[in-house]
Amino acid sequence: MSPSMGAHCGIAVFADDIAKGLAAEGCHVETVSGADPVETDSADVVLLQHHEELMPDAEILRILRGTRRPVVVFKHSAGADTPAAAVTGFVAMSRGLLPATGGVPTLCFPHPATTPSHLSDRTSLRRRFSLPADARIVGTSGFLKFDRELVPLLRELLPRAERLDWVVQLLTSPWRLPSPGLLEQIAELGEHHHGRLIHVHEHLDAEELNLRLQACDLLWCWTRAPSAHYASGVVSRHYASGSRMVVAQKHQHGHVLGLPNVVAAAATLPGFVDDLTAEMTRRRTSRHDPRPVSWEPHMASLARFLRSVTAARATGPGSGPTAGKSSHQRLDDTAAAHGVLGETGLEAP
Known part of the structure; x- marks a missing residue:
């Protein structure tokens, strides 16, 4: 998910590029704007591109409540203070953006770019x-x-x-x-x-x-x-x-x-x-x-990461209090614990 609303900006460019990179790794990717209704029933995982100037935390919570699929937040800036237990994982291109997740999987790699097969004259x-x-x-x-x-x-x-x-x-x-x-x-x-x-x-x-x-x-x-x-x-x-x-x-x-x-x-x-x-x-x-x-090694790492967190969700409830629950259920648990529902105006189910 890209929250760029169709505007020309770095997040929009990146979302398109990352879709191509993951497709080259054998993933089927559909990119949608944060303004669009989220149809995730056929998805294995939702990768949410987040920048604080484009998407407030309340919007992240709305998206989490709207899907029962695992959600990985790709952090492009500070913000996204959604409690770690409400999401399946975090990805960033700077370690300073990764939160203290308390066991939630994370991945960090440098910003990729399209590289030529050879340098031209x-x-x-x-x-x-x-x-x-x-x-x-x-x-x-x-x-x-x-x-x-x-x-x-x-x-x-x-x-x-x-x-x-x-x-x-x-x-x-x-x-x-x-x-x-x-x-x-x-x-x-x-x-x-x-x-x-x-x-x-x-x-x-x-x-x-x-x-x-x-x-x-x-x-x-x-x-x-x-x-x-x-x-x-x-x-x-x-x-x-x-x-x-x-x-x-x-x-x-x-x-x-x-x-x-x-x-x-x-x-x-x-x-x-x-x-x-x-x-x-x-x-x-x-x-x-x-x-x-170059994109290739980093997209291979990202594809492995997404598959691993999806597989971990599919293996069953495990022993943790939130393991095996949907994003919706985990968000409700976390919101109740942190008072998020009242702060954001979301209603309890």
Whole structure:
């Protein structure tokens, strides 16, 4: 279940990607929005994608009460304070998001990305995408959001790129929330630094995005968001290109920091731009094996995990007070113990 309500956001993209990855592992997957009625009678397990900005805890409780199937919560942020006994398991891409579950199964793996079978020739890629053949190219990608601080970053970076003879490739896609004036400000900067900024603003499929990132000599990954326990999909997609990277030292980037060909940079914008400029000056163009972030091994682990928790539920009541009960029954027990029913306004059965 994806609570994105059809909006363009990271959870929606991830839900689609994870469905494809699990299908490749032999699972039959149907993705539905959190706004849709949940028909789970034919499901073996419900995998609920949770982000606190998209789904309040009360909605999780409503979904749990609406199904008698095992529910695994995939945590993409803090929140989801549903008592562990009410669910069958937790999955996250940062250990800091996993709750103290009291024996409920958990799984953690780094944020995957679509990786190519081989790295393509940069000259051919630049010809394909009409990029400068001889210039050094530094780039980044992601949703068009104020959190990326693209305008202040580009104000500092473009004059340096001009001085060092680099070109900036900026790949953005529409975000679920508007960013008033941001496109116009970026366009003005491009006009002021003619020929130094190439901006593509559209939804690119995973293959084209990867190839455009492969065409870059250097990539950067920056956000003004505070360091927090979640996994950045942007930094994984950058690493999947095989291009050298400059990455802000924040928890959400931790799964690539320390990997080959990644330069750890300052967590403040002025220091980050200085570190990025220093790396541009060094003119290193090394490439790396992107397979550490590939989907395949992690989807195999997730498929095994889902099958194991489903099998454990099917083996019988066991010895615990909640073992063998449906999500509905376990939720009622937990709600009564924690006072959840009164707090959320749910009625007792």
